[in-house]
Amino acid sequence: ETGVTQTPRHLVMGMTNKKSLKCEQHLGHNAMxxxxxxxxxxxxxxxxxxxxxxxxxxxxxxxxxxECPNSSHLFLHLHTLQPEDSALYLCASSQDIGxxxxxxxxxGTRLTVT
Amino acid sequence: xxxxxxxxxxxxxxxxxxxNFTCSFPSSNxxxxxxxxxxxxxxxxxxxxxxxxxxxKKKGRISxxxxxxxxxxxLYIKGSQPEDSATYLCAFxxDDKIIFGKGTRLHILP
Numbered sequence: 405e406t407g408v409t410q411t412p413r414h415l416v417m418g419m420t421n422k423k424s425l426k427c428e429q430h431l432g433h434n435a436m437x438x439x440x441x442x443x444x445x446x447x448x449x450x451x452x453x454x455x456x457x458x459x460x461x462x463x464x465x466x467x468x469x470x471e472c473p474n475s476s477h478l479f480l481h482l483h484t485l486q487p488e489d490s491a492l493y494l495c496a497s498s499q500d501i502g503x504x505x506x507x508x509x510x511x512g513t514r515l516t517v518t
Numbered sequence: 519x520x521x522x523x524x525x526x527x528x529x530x531x532x533x534x535x536x537x538n539f540t541c542s543f544p545s546s547n548x549x550x551x552x553x554x555x556x557x558x559x560x561x562x563x564x565x566x567x568x569x570x571x572x573x574x575k576k577k578g579r580i581s582x583x584x585x586x587x588x589x590x591x592x593l594y595i596k597g598s599q600p601e602d603s604a605t606y607l608c609a610f611x612x613d614d615k616i617i618f619g620k621g622t623r624l625h626i627l628p
Contacts (some may be wrong), residue, residue: 406561406563408561414611444620445620446522446607446617446618446620446621447607447609447618448618449617450583460614494562496562501570503549503550503611504550504567504569505567505569506552506564507552507554507560507564508560508561508564509554509563510561511561511564512561518616
């Protein structure tokens with residue numbers, strides 16, 4: 405147990421659906437992250453939040469919409485996804501946004517877009 | 519294009535043997551290099567955060583070194599055990615960037 409939970413663990417959705425991924429951290433951390441891992445690719449950073457403010461958006465398509473209502477919760481809202489968006493989505497948190505802070509990862513949500 | 523390369527991609531090691539693998543990263547705009555261990559069906563877990571050139575860190579049988587001038591880090595495992603089977607990821611922290619390598623998949627043979 406890393407102290408970071410993600411729900412759901414598996415999700416199958418059609419291209420016209422709207423769904424949300426949820427991440428919760430119980431570590432009192434101030435920074436949270438969304439990563440995407442596609443098959444045979446490295447982890448790709450999508451979004452970074454520090455104290456509920458978005459500080460990084462790595463040119464992610466607008467069909468992915470993050471939300472951070474408080475420092476313990478992070479959501480990724482999904483709509484009109486494409487089959488190539490099928491991937492493992494990992495959430496992580498760290499004490500602060502500094503490069504010195506190790507990241508604690510959740511177990512991920514395996515997303516399949518049909 | 520900034521790239522983080524890990525080699526080898528996959529490695530089979532006899533139980534009890536020692537092994538090492540490499541992470542290569544950009545030598546400019548460097549802030550930190552992180553190592554993570556990712557076991558199947560679990561979450562990636564932090565091993566080391568390294569920031570200074572010449573850094574050496576150790577955790578039990580696992581250690582890591584850092585050369586920021588030439589842009590590489592080595593991870594060493596001494597006396598491999600079955601529980602060391604995992605994918606080992608390195609991540610480059612640069613100027614407004616976090617870039618992960620694809621990982622080295624380590625299999626420990628009994």
